[in-house]
Amino acid sequence: MSEEQTNVAAEATAPAEFDWNAVGKKAEVYSEKERKEWETMYEETLKSIANHEVLDGVIVGKTSKDLLVNIGYKSEGAIPLNEVRYNPDIKIGDLLEVYVENQEDKGGQLVLSHKKARSLRSWERINKALENDEVIKGLVKCRTKGGLIADVFGIEAFLPGSQIDVKPIRDYDVYVGKVMEFKVVKINNEFKNVVVSHKALIQEEIELQKKEIIGKLEKGQILEGTVKNITSYGVFIDLGGVDGLIHITDLSWGRINHPEEIVKLDEKINVVILDFDDEKKRIALGLKQLTPHPWDGLNADLKVGDKVKGKVAVIADYGAFVEVAPGVEGLVHVSEMSWSQHLRSASDFLKVGQDIEAQVLTLDREERKMSLGIKQLMPDPWTDITLKYPVGSKHKAKVRNFTNFGIFVEMEEGVDGLVHISDLSWSKKIKHPNEFTTIGAELDVVVLEIDVENRRLSLGHKQLEENPWDVFETVFTIDSIHKGTITNLSDKGGVVSLPYGLEGFAPTRHLLKQDGSTAKAEETLDFKVLEFAKDQKKIIVSHTKINQEVEEAKEKEVVKAKKEDENSTKKAIKKMKDSQEKTTLGDIQALSDLKTEMETKSKKAAKAASEASEDENK
Numbered sequence: 001m002s003e004e005q006t007n008v009a010a011e012a013t014a015p016a017e018f019d020w021n022a023v024g025k026k027a028e029v030y031s032e033k034e035r036k037e038w039e040t041m042y043e044e045t046l047k048s049i050a051n052h053e054v055l056d057g058v059i060v061g062k063t064s065k066d067l068l069v070n071i072g073y074k075s076e077g078a079i080p081l082n083e084v085r086y087n088p089d090i091k092i093g094d095l096l097e098v099y100v101e102n103q104e105d106k107g108g109q110l111v112l113s114h115k116k117a118r119s120l121r122s123w124e125r126i127n128k129a130l131e132n133d134e135v136i137k138g139l140v141k142c143r144t145k146g147g148l149i150a151d152v153f154g155i156e157a158f159l160p161g162s163q164i165d166v167k168p169i170r171d172y173d174v175y176v177g178k179v180m181e182f183k184v185v186k187i188n189n190e191f192k193n194v195v196v197s198h199k200a201l202i203q204e205e206i207e208l209q210k211k212e213i214i215g216k217l218e219k220g221q222i223l224e225g226t227v228k229n230i231t232s233y234g235v236f237i238d239l240g241g242v243d244g245l246i247h248i249t250d251l252s253w254g255r256i257n258h259p260e261e262i263v264k265l266d267e268k269i270n271v272v273i274l275d276f277d278d279e280k281k282r283i284a285l286g287l288k289q290l291t292p293h294p295w296d297g298l299n300a301d302l303k304v305g306d307k308v309k310g311k312v313a314v315i316a317d318y319g320a321f322v323e324v325a326p327g328v329e330g331l332v333h334v335s336e337m338s339w340s341q342h343l344r345s346a347s348d349f350l351k352v353g354q355d356i357e358a359q360v361l362t363l364d365r366e367e368r369k370m371s372l373g374i375k376q377l378m379p380d381p382w383t384d385i386t387l388k389y390p391v392g393s394k395h396k397a398k399v400r401n402f403t404n405f406g407i408f409v410e411m412e413e414g415v416d417g418l419v420h421i422s423d424l425s426w427s428k429k430i431k432h433p434n435e436f437t438t439i440g441a442e443l444d445v446v447v448l449e450i451d452v453e454n455r456r457l458s459l460g461h462k463q464l465e466e467n468p469w470d471v472f473e474t475v476f477t478i479d480s481i482h483k484g485t486i487t488n489l490s491d492k493g494g495v496v497s498l499p500y501g502l503e504g505f506a507p508t509r510h511l512l513k514q515d516g517s518t519a520k521a522e523e524t525l526d527f528k529v530l531e532f533a534k535d536q537k538k539i540i541v542s543h544t545k546i547n548q549e550v551e552e553a554k555e556k557e558v559v560k561a562k563k564e565d566e567n568s569t570k571k572a573i574k575k576m577k578d579s580q581e582k583t584t585l586g587d588i589q590a591l592s593d594l595k596t597e598m599e600t601k602s603k604k605a606a607k608a609a610s611e612a613s614e615d616e617n618k
Contacts, residue, residue, distance in 0.1 A: 253327030339414025
């Protein structure tokens with residue numbers, strides 16, 4: 001075989017180059033050009049990604065543990081389901097932001113994280129949500145003081161209790177673990193604080209509902225509502241998106257202490273619209289108006305003067321309200337509780353809850369008012385007053401009150417009398433009754449006068465004894481002298497305490513003592529009676545008069561002694577002139593004896609006057 005033939009045979013028998021790309025594939029064969037076109041098209045479907053990049057992917061699959069997410073890369077990535085707990089409604093086809101942790105791990109798997117992606121974009125999204133007033137979702141993680149903590153975009157946000165719902169929430173724990181929609185209401189970027197609200201989502205809708213409901217309201221309309229809140233002043237009713245208030249006075253025709261006596265929380269009741277305000281969206285409701293007014297059912301035969309039984313509902317200072325039928329009350333004024341004229345509180349006579357009987361005094365069915373009286377069922381003590389307390393009769397009375405002019409005493413319940421201050425004592429001058437007795441003390445009195453028409457008794461106390469001034473008139477006669485003590489001094493004079501408890505008055509000019517000084521308080525001296533007026537119970541006395549009379553007596557004694565001396569001298573001279581005999585030694589001796597006798601008499605008179613003056617000073 002030739003060399004050329006050998007080469008041809010070798011080429012024919014040599015195996016062709018092995019195409020590894022065709023292994024396992026169908027027999028179709030692509031040209032080189034077609035292959036390049038298909039490879040270019042495929043490369044264009046793949047994204048160019050880098051590690052630590054945040055991308056948006058599409059959920060293409062879901063297992064019991066993971067979500068499969070396609071980010072346009074040559075392989076899908078897996079996201080643990082616990083990273084999307086906040087959104088239980090997530091499904092295949094939804095977009096999900098992911099963070100590329102690794103394009104390919106040891107197993108060739110793309111590693112993604114949704115939690116990290118949320119954290120990186122969370123503050124950007126939170127601020128964007130606040131700016132655009134967007135609705136966002138979050139998972140309520142736990143309860144805290146004053147509200148709840150929610151996970152929003154991986155950030156812990158505060159949900160205040162007042163922003164959970166439009167109605168008050170009593171149990172916050174029921175919201176823990178739930179996914180809720182929120183609106184961002186406040187962000188503090190400095191302290192990384194976020195406040196969200198669920199109430200804001202439904203507020204606008206509720207406002208629209210309120211306008212729609214209020215627009216359909218009419219006074220007198222009856223609606224069904226739910227007791228939403230109970231306060232001391234009334235009950236708030238939820239009318240299906242709008243609240244109304246039943247004031248405590250519109251809950252029942254009768255008196256109640258607290259609305260809880262009539263309704264219970266969450267109870268459904270029928271109410272009637274009493275009034276509403278379009279601008280302030282306030283609705284006044286009534287419950288008692290659904291039942292007939294108790295006054296309409298009041299016995300038609302009831303009239304003034306009839307007796308009724310009832311229970312004391314309310315007590316005030318001025319009277320008591322008595323419920324004579326459910327929702328029908330009458331007022332017993334304090335003046336109609338007793339015949340006594342003393343103004344006292346109604347609580348002194350009645351107690352709340354007490355069953356009583358009263359008489360109808362006035363009855364106005366149109367105004368729905370009734371006044372009652374209790375004292376009318378008791379005997380009027382003034383009916384036979386002249387028989388029980390005739391003029392001149394003596395009694396014991398109880399001191400009730402003082403005035404400047406006298407003492408009011410009570411003879412019995414409903415019978416009062418006045419003892420004038422001038423009728424308390426015959427002898428003592430009393431400035432105020434509290435100097436004489438005390439409130440609540442017993443006082444003996446005598447009836448002086450009866451005024452039946454005005455229900456007044458004039459009483460006296462001093463009249464129980466004889467008038468001592470009749471006796472005093474014989475003791476304190478004009479010019480009589482008595483010991484007295486000055487108890488009080490004024491510009492006009494001094495009050496002098498005299499025997500038997502009497503008081504006299506000495507004008508200032510009658511208080512001068514013998515040495516020229518004025519007597520002082522608490523000083524005891526002799527006083528002469530200058531004036532005694534029994535009717536006015538007035539005694540005028542003087543100390544100065546006594547001194548003046550002593551001085552006058554002294555002067556009279558001296559004058560008398562001088563006159564006697566002069567008379568004796570005149571007689572002696574006359575005797576000498578009448579004598580016709582010559583003077584002898586014996587005559588001279590007689591004249592000398594007469595002179596000595598006259599001097600002795602003059603000295604005795606002067607000594608007597610001096611001794612009288614000394615006794616007066618003592």
